[in-house]
Amino acid sequence: VSIGKSELEHIKSLRTKKGRREQGRFLAEGVRLLEEAVRHRFPPQAVYFSEATLSDRGRRVVAGLGSIGALLSPVPARQLASMADTTTPQGLVAVFESPCDKFEELWCRSYRRLLWCESISDPGNLGTLVRSALAFEFDMAVVSGESAEVYSPKVVRASAGAVFGLPIARASVPEVLAVSRRIPLRIIAAAVSGETVPLRLTRKRDQGPLLLAIGSEAEGLPSEVTARADMRVRVPHSRRVDSLNAAVAGSILMNHLYRFSRN
Amino acid sequence: VSIGKSELEHIKSLRTKKGRREQGRFLAEGVRLLEEAVRHRFPPQAVYFSEATLSDRGRRVVAGLGSIGALLSPVPARQLASMADTTTPQGLVAVFESPCDKFEELWCRSYRRLLWCESISDPGNLGTLVRSALAFEFDMAVVSGESAEVYSPKVVRASAGAVFGLPIARASVPEVLAVSRRIPLRIIAAAVSGETVPLRLTRKRDQGPLLLAIGSEAEGLPSEVTARADMRVRVPHSRRVDSLNAAVAGSILMNHLYRFSRN
Numbered sequence: 001v002s003i004g005k006s007e008l009e010h011i012k013s014l015r016t017k018k019g020r021r022e023q024g025r026f027l028a029e030g031v032r033l034l035e036e037a038v039r040h041r042f043p044p045q046a047v048y049f050s051e052a053t054l055s056d057r058g059r060r061v062v063a064g065l066g067s068i069g070a071l072l073s074p075v076p077a078r079q080l081a082s083m084a085d086t087t088t089p090q091g092l093v094a095v096f097e098s099p100c101d102k103f104e105e106l107w108c109r110s111y112r113r114l115l116w117c118e119s120i121s122d123p124g125n126l127g128t129l130v131r132s133a134l135a136f137e138f139d140m141a142v143v144s145g146e147s148a149e150v151y152s153p154k155v156v157r158a159s160a161g162a163v164f165g166l167p168i169a170r171a172s173v174p175e176v177l178a179v180s181r182r183i184p185l186r187i188i189a190a191a192v193s194g195e196t197v198p199l200r201l202t203r204k205r206d207q208g209p210l211l212l213a214i215g216s217e218a219e220g221l222p223s224e225v226t227a228r229a230d231m232r233v234r235v236p237h238s239r240r241v242d243s244l245n246a247a248v249a250g251s252i253l254m255n256h257l258y259r260f261s262r263n
Numbered sequence: 264v265s266i267g268k269s270e271l272e273h274i275k276s277l278r279t280k281k282g283r284r285e286q287g288r289f290l291a292e293g294v295r296l297l298e299e300a301v302r303h304r305f306p307p308q309a310v311y312f313s314e315a316t317l318s319d320r321g322r323r324v325v326a327g328l329g330s331i332g333a334l335l336s337p338v339p340a341r342q343l344a345s346m347a348d349t350t351t352p353q354g355l356v357a358v359f360e361s362p363c364d365k366f367e368e369l370w371c372r373s374y375r376r377l378l379w380c381e382s383i384s385d386p387g388n389l390g391t392l393v394r395s396a397l398a399f400e401f402d403m404a405v406v407s408g409e410s411a412e413v414y415s416p417k418v419v420r421a422s423a424g425a426v427f428g429l430p431i432a433r434a435s436v437p438e439v440l441a442v443s444r445r446i447p448l449r450i451i452a453a454a455v456s457g458e459t460v461p462l463r464l465t466r467k468r469d470q471g472p473l474l475l476a477i478g479s480e481a482e483g484l485p486s487e488v489t490a491r492a493d494m495r496v497r498v499p500h501s502r503r504v505d506s507l508n509a510a511v512a513g514s515i516l517m518n519h520l521y522r523f524s525r526n
Contacts, residue, residue, distance in 0.1 A: 040503075124387050128508045135500035135507055158508075165503055235518065237398035240303075240428050244398055245391045245421075248514040251507075255498065255515050 001074045003048070011048070011083045011095060017149055024098050026151035028161075029089040031058050036161020037094065038064035044094035046070060050077040053091035062092060070094065085153040098151055103142055103169040103179050111139035113257060114185065115250070116176060116213040118221055119145035125247040126150070127158025129214065132251035134162040136258035138212075142169040142176055146216070176211075177228055185211040189229035190253055192220045192243050212257065214250040217243055264337045266311070274311070274346045274358060280412055287361050289414035291424075292352040294321050299424025300357065301327035307357035309333060313340040316354035325355060333357065348416040361414055366405055366432040366442050374402035376520060377448065378513070379439060379476040381484055382408035388510040389413070390421020392477065395514035397425040399521035401475075405432040405439055409479070439474075440491055448474040452492035453516055455483045455506050475520065477513040480506055 013019030014027045025045070028034060037044065038061060047070045049062050066072045083093050100106060115133040120126045126148045133141050148155050150168050171179070180187055188210055213229065215221030226232060235244060235252050243249070276282030277290045288308070291297060300307065301324060310333045312325050329335045346356050363369060378396040383389045389411045396404050411418050413431050434442070443450055451473055476492065478484035489495060498507060498515050506512070 128511060131504060131508055132511055135504040137501045137503075160504065160506075160508070162504060237521075238400045240400075241394060241398045241423065241425060243423075244514075245394055245423070245510070247508070248391060248395055248511060251511040252515055252518050258500075 002076050002079055003073065008079060008083065011093075014095065015085050015153065017152065020098065020149070020151060026096055026098055026156070027083075027085065027093060027153065028096060028156050029084050029086060029093040031055065031061055031090045031092070033156065033161045034061045034065060034092060034094055037096070037164045038068060040161075040165040041068050042096070042099075042164035043069040044096045046073050047092060047094045048073045048075045048080055048083065049092040050075060050080040051091075052077050053080070055090065058091050065094060086157075096151075099167075101150075101168060101170040103171045103175065106140055106167040106169050107179070107183070108139070112209050113138045113254075114209065114211045115141040115254065116187075116211050117141060117143045117147050117250075118173065118213060118225065119216040119219065120147045120214065120246055121216060122246075123148040123152060123154035124158045125245065127155040127160075127163075128247035129250050130155070130159040130166055130168065131162040132247070132254050134166045136251075136254040138166070138254060140167045140169065142171055142211075144171055144173050144176055145222075173222055173225065177224065180211055183209065185209050186231070187211050187213055187225070187229040188231045188233055188253075188257075189213045189221050189226050190215065190249055191226060191232040191234050210257070212250070212253055214246060214253075217246045265339050265342055266336065271342060271346065274356075277358065278348050278416065280415065283361065283412070283414060289359050289361055289419070290346075290348065290356060290416065291359065291419050292347050292349060292356040294318065294324055294353045294355070296419065296424045297324045297328060297355060297357055300359070300427045301331060303424075303428040304331050305359070305362075305427035306332040307359045309336050310355060310357045311336045311338045311343055311346065312355040313338055313343040314354075315340050316343070318353065321354050328357060349420075359414075362430075364413075364431065364433040366434045366438065369403055369430040369432050370442070370446070371402070375472045376401045376517075377472065377474045378404040378517065379450075379474050380404060380406045380410050380513075381436065381476060381488065382479040382482065383410045383477065383509060384479060385509075386411040386415060386417035387421045388508065390418040390423075390426075391510035392513050393418070393422040393429055393431065394425040395510070395517050397429045399514075399517040401429070401517060403430045403432065405434055405474075407434055407436050407439055408485075436485055436488065440487065443474055446472065448472050449494070450474050450476055450488070450492040451494045451496055451516075451520075452476045452484055452489050453478065453512055454489060454495040454497045455480075473520070475513070475516055477509060477516075480509045
């Protein structure tokens with residue numbers, strides 16, 4: 001069994017940003033990542049797998065993906081290797097339709113905590129923030145500006161599959177501000193400098209859904225975001241470093257809101 | 264002005280692990296990283312810079328490195344590009360002697376908080392943990408097992424230069440356990456499963472220096488470490504993810520100890 005050359009080229013082009021945009025699809029591979037797709041019931045269109053290289057755990061993932069609706073497509077090991085992004089795809093690669101990324105279509109009235117990633121350009125940091133957002137019961141994320149592409153292989157991997165569990169919108173800064181005014185959302189801005197609010201203050205102001213905004217390490221948040229924020233927070237740290245890693249700072253703030261905000 | 268071919272080859276080989284081990288030296292480049300070397304008074308042996316590509320800020324860094332004892336060596340832009348690890352060295356590359364990495368030589372009686380990175384193989388995670396350790400006033404780090412190489416370019420970059428500010432030892436797991444028994448250190452082990460201690464408990468046991476042990480995401484800490492630990496702690500999170508990123512979990516625990524332990 002094998003797939004045709006044109007289908008193979010089509011899949012391989014999903015390793016590029018252009019291919020993903022044109023086809024509205026993305027790739028994920030390996031046992032752990034695809035277990036998360038099963039866990040979050042995020043079905044791929046198709047799973048390509050090589051019987052010869054699949055472990056028992058891999059076989060269970062393929063069956064699980066089949067049970068949530070994926071087309072199962074056995075291929076030779078060499079075809080699988082040619083479509084994979086990593087050198088160890090562990091015998092399986094899946095193709096997913098890129099989900100809706102419109103803020104207002106993804107928004108639900110029951111949502112209480114949202115993460116805003118503004119110009120988080122490092123794929124590892126963006127993926128880590130998405131992973132922490134799911135871990136700390138944030139309901140949705142929105143990415144803007146120069147942020148990395150959410151469904152690129154590096155972000156998917158760094159998220160440890162959390163991209164399959166969290167609704168993620170893409171919007172411009174003015175769009176996010178407009179939507180957050182309409183809903184309305186309280187904006188909590190992570191500030192690297194300027195006014196500092198002790199984190200525990202957030203306990204007292206726990207009404208309505210909140211939007212935690214994290215900016216780039218180099219630039220921080222744009223001034224229009226900081227100006228519109230209902231609160232600016234910062235993680236206190238020694239002056240021996242200029243700043244924390246953006247994913248660390250965001251995760252500490254999310255952890256704090258998870259523990260103390262009773263939204 | 265330019266440097267000889269053999270000196271150039273010598274420097275270029277510092278981009279490899281083998282070269283760094285053989286020469287006992289490492290490279291760092293770019294304005295931000297080298298500003299941290301100045302801040303922490305960690306002098307390079309030599310700074311190679313290209314006048315043509317240096318910004319004003321870069322020129323100040325070169326002067327700063329000179330003032331703490333570095334030999335300043337102007338080179339043509341093309342030589343500089345050939346020795347750099349990144350495509351944007353911003354006109355300066357510095358060569359450092361690898362510092363002492365013996366646990367007991369680095370240890371000082373005034374130290375209160377140490378970070379132990381056991382088999383943190385991802386360079387981004389290791390660098391981020393070192394950065395957070397410096398941010399949250401840890402006095403020293405020790406790395407063991409399959410951890411990434413501390414003075415490799417990726418770890419140095421991910422640390423945002425914190426490797427210049429924090430003493431970092433390299434030791435085996437049995438060595439760390441032996442030293443921590445001699446000093447003695449209270450071991451706090453980050454556990455991904457098993458017994459969970461509410462983090463605030465650590466407030467009550469604040470006597471003597473502590474060693475926070477972080478293990479790999481895939482494997483956790485070795486059982487001999489967990490067994491020897493005085494306390495096992497875990498960052499509570501939703502069951503929608505299996506675990507947190509190791510650097511995030513470690514940073515949240517360090518932030519907690521920074522805020523609540525009065526060591």
